[in-house]
Amino acid sequence: PSAPPAPLVAEMDWTALKASVAGCVKCGLCQGRTHTVFGVGDEKAKWLFIGEGPGRNEDLQGEPFVGQAGKLLDNMLAAIGLRRGENAYIANVVKCRPTDDSGRDRPPAPDEAAACLPYLERQIALIRPTVLVALGKTAALSLLGLDPDTPVSRLRGKVHRYAGLPLIVTYHPAYLLRNLPEKRKAWEDLCLATATYAAAD
Numbered sequence: 001p002s003a004p005p006a007p008l009v010a011e012m013d014w015t016a017l018k019a020s021v022a023g024c025v026k027c028g029l030c031q032g033r034t035h036t037v038f039g040v041g042d043e044k045a046k047w048l049f050i051g052e053g054p055g056r057n058e059d060l061q062g063e064p065f066v067g068q069a070g071k072l073l074d075n076m077l078a079a080i081g082l083r084r085g086e087n088a089y090i091a092n093v094v095k096c097r098p099t100d101d102s103g104r105d106r107p108p109a110p111d112e113a114a115a116c117l118p119y120l121e122r123q124i125a126l127i128r129p130t131v132l133v134a135l136g137k138t139a140a141l142s143l144l145g146l147d148p149d150t151p152v153s154r155l156r157g158k159v160h161r162y163a164g165l166p167l168i169v170t171y172h173p174a175y176l177l178r179n180l181p182e183k184r185k186a187w188e189d190l191c192l193a194t195a196t197y198a199a200a201d
């Protein structure tokens, strides 16, 4: 008798999904990883924040946003009354750390993001948050399927939809650390997200 077909990611429960990510070899990023970074938070969270992919610290610890950008993200969450692990879930587009030839962090390539996207899609479907917040261009464009040249400045300031859920786009915390004056705009985005949450909940 032939083996039963492998379960579809889109039909997995949390346990199967976590196991599938932990053993994933769908793209080349698996070769350099120390840990996969699945995501963290309440599986019933009303807020889901989506970053790009693990960096060095995240790869070592297996948890998203644990470096400098993570501190800023925690402050952004606190500013709107949220705490990671409590009422906010944090995930990334790719679950393994992308690096360049010199071992530095880089954004995921489109094929890497596409290979990993079903995991994020399933996380979104299982959580069914009230609001999605895309942190930076990779998350926004992966979910909205827009032209890769679309800048965050054109995506922020309005409410998008992903799978029927409101999605707000803001700057990535690592970008904000390099461009401090842009924090004011990120604050506006968080206010828009809060208003959207209040209207939807």
Ligand code: URA
Pocket (backbone or CB within 6 Å): 051, 052, 053, 054, 055, 058, 063, 064, 065, 066, 069, 092, 174
């Ligand atoms: N940047 C991201 O996009 N995700 C992380 O988990 C860490 C840094």
